[in-house]
Amino acid sequence: MNDHDTLFAQLSTLSASVTLLFGIALLWRRSLGAYIGAFRWQSLVLSAAFALIGYYGHDHELYIVAAVLLALKVLIIPRYLNRLYRRVGGEREAQPYVNIATSLIVAGLLVMLAYAITRPLVMVSKLPTRGGIPLAVGLIFVGLFVIVSRRKALTQIVGFLVLENGIALLAALCTYGIPLIIELGVFLDVLMGFLVMQVIVYHIRDTFESIDVEQLSQLKH
Amino acid sequence: MTPYLLEIGQALLALLLAPGLVGFIRWFKARLQGRRGAIPWQPYYDLRKLFGKEVVMSKNASWLFRFAPYVIFATAVAVTLLVPLVAAPLPFDAVGDLLAVVYLLLLGTFFLALAGLDPGTSFGGMGASREMTVAAIAEPTIALAIFGLAVGAGSTNLGRIVAQTLNHPGAVINPGHLLGFTALFIVMIAETGRLPVDNPSTHLELTMIHEAMILEYSGRYLALIEWAAALKLLIFFSLLSNLFLPWGVATALTPGALGVAAVALMAKLVALAAVVAVMETRIAKLRLFRVPELLGVSFVLALLSVTSSFLLR
Numbered sequence: 001m002n003d004h005d006t007l008f009a010q011l012s013t014l015s016a017s018v019t020l021l022f023g024i025a026l027l028w029r030r031s032l033g034a035y036i037g038a039f040r041w042q043s044l045v046l047s048a049a050f051a052l053i054g055y056y057g058h059d060h061e062l063y064i065v066a067a068v069l070l071a072l073k074v075l076i077i078p079r080y081l082n083r084l085y086r087r088v089g090g091e092r093e094a095q096p097y098v099n100i101a102t103s104l105i106v107a108g109l110l111v112m113l114a115y116a117i118t119r120p121l122v123m124v125s126k127l128p129t130r131g132g133i134p135l136a137v138g139l140i141f142v143g144l145f146v147i148v149s150r151r152k153a154l155t156q157i158v159g160f161l162v163l164e165n166g167i168a169l170l171a172a173l174c175t176y177g178i179p180l181i182i183e184l185g186v187f188l189d190v191l192m193g194f195l196v197m198q199v200i201v202y203h204i205r206d207t208f209e210s211i212d213v214e215q216l217s218q219l220k221h
Numbered sequence: 222m223t224p225y226l227l228e229i230g231q232a233l234l235a236l237l238l239a240p241g242l243v244g245f246i247r248w249f250k251a252r253l254q255g256r257r258g259a260i261p262w263q264p265y266y267d268l269r270k271l272f273g274k275e276v277v278m279s280k281n282a283s284w285l286f287r288f289a290p291y292v293i294f295a296t297a298v299a300v301t302l303l304v305p306l307v308a309a310p311l312p313f314d315a316v317g318d319l320l321a322v323v324y325l326l327l328l329g330t331f332f333l334a335l336a337g338l339d340p341g342t343s344f345g346g347m348g349a350s351r352e353m354t355v356a357a358i359a360e361p362t363i364a365l366a367i368f369g370l371a372v373g374a375g376s377t378n379l380g381r382i383v384a385q386t387l388n389h390p391g392a393v394i395n396p397g398h399l400l401g402f403t404a405l406f407i408v409m410i411a412e413t414g415r416l417p418v419d420n421p422s423t424h425l426e427l428t429m430i431h432e433a434m435i436l437e438y439s440g441r442y443l444a445l446i447e448w449a450a451a452l453k454l455l456i457f458f459s460l461l462s463n464l465f466l467p468w469g470v471a472t473a474l475t476p477g478a479l480g481v482a483a484v485a486l487m488a489k490l491v492a493l494a495a496v497v498a499v500m501e502t503r504i505a506k507l508r509l510f511r512v513p514e515l516l517g518v519s520f521v522l523a524l525l526s527v528t529s530s531f532l533l534r
Binding site for chain 1: 520529
């Protein structure tokens with residue numbers, strides 16, 4: 001491996017670990033505003049990772065993907081999330097199903113699990129970006145964990161978006177980006193999914209005067 | 222002969238710089254908050270004043286109360302002999318490694334907590350209980366965070382780790398390195414009693430940890446404890462800077478290289494002190510019950526740091 005590849009390997013692993021770092025930082029926070037902030041930073045690092053892989057992998061389509069990602073996940077979605085957050089009032093993730101200290105340990109274990117299950121893949125891979133693959137899989141697990149362990153509709157949306165970030169990162173690390181048209185389709189899906197969820201959150205809010213999804217499990221209120 | 226001179230010189234340098242470091246953080250923080258602040262070398266005057274003062278002791282205090290300040294100070298000084306401040310690898314690397322450093326620091330904390338309990342005041346007991354709560358999670362995290370580096374270097378000797386990182390500068394942007402740095406930074410804040418875990422500048426009953434334990438101390442005992450606390454801050458700062466960004470550390474024992482290393486050390490200390498001062502100005506203290514959660518974050522990061530260094534070797 002030459003110097004160029006070594007640097008690429010280290011930078012891609014670094015960006016993957018910073019992305020994961022924001023995913024874990026999310027679990028520590030309580031205020032919904034902090035969730036949105038952490039997601040925004042994570043998306044910024046992710047789009048930098050796309051640009052980086054585009055530069056070293058000589059794939060100029062990835063620059064477009066990075067730009068779209070920047071516009072969508074750093075500017076547009078966090079903005080709508082913030083508006084949603086203001087509209088539903090200053091609710092907090094006061095009592096998640098799994099408390100914060102336990103969530104952190106579970107997140108650590110999930111990342112270790114990701115290391116364990118991607119080990120065969122990393123060992124046969126010759127890609128310079130292979131070091132980041134376990135971290136991306138770990139991020140997907142952490143996103144899923146946020147969805148199942150948090151009880152506010154808004155934090156669950158952020159969990160979904162983090163999960164999506166993890167999938168995008170994994171795709172970029174494993175294949176240097178899937179074709180542009182598919183990537184754009186995925187982004188459109190995310191945006192549509194997000195808009196639908198936003199509408200549902202407003203409905204939950206109108207019906208129950210709270211965005212706690214626990215309320216949905218009762219027939220009457 | 223030279224190795225011993227180096228070790229003694231390093232310890233003396235640490236002893237000399239430590240109060241200045243604390244003073245600099247206070248001064249810079251005051252400036253950031255729009256106050257004039259005391260001059261950065263104020264802690265030296267404070268120490269001289271305290272050493273000159275008479276010791277007042279509670280009638281309930283036992284020999285332990287008089288003995289503890291010496292242990293606390295001695296453990297801090299012993300650690301400065303083992304931590305690579307200006308040169309690596311150190312001649313004393315064979316004497317003690319990372320585990321010795323962690324447990325010497327813990328020994329100091331243990332005696333501080335005992336001394337807090339000894340006079341039987343309610344504040345002392347409260348402070349001791351809180352300090353132990355923090356230390357119980359913080360100590361393993363320090364060891365784990367540095368283990369992340371030790372796996373890469375193949376040795377738990379701090380000097381060996383620094384020398385290894387100097388030989389392979391690319392390792393600095395490894396995920397293991399980055400996660401370990403974040404973990405150790407959080408632990409440093411908890412262990413040295415800075416915001417958001419403990420507020421070093423107040424004596425408010427509800428929040429204090431470190432100050433609650435040393436309330437009963439006066440005179441030269443207080444001076445020793447304050448000096449040891451400043452040393453501990455310096456030790457953590459230099460662990461953070463020299464383990465993770467080792468540039469400037471002398472690998473050859475020439476006067477020129479050592480001079481450069483001393484200047485580089487001071488520059489790194491000032492930079493870290495500025496970061497801590499800015500952070501303390503921007504954030505508020507955490508509620509005590511959230512502190513274990515913050516330390517949980519750092520423990521998980523340290524665990525991941527070890528995992529990734531181990532699996533990506």
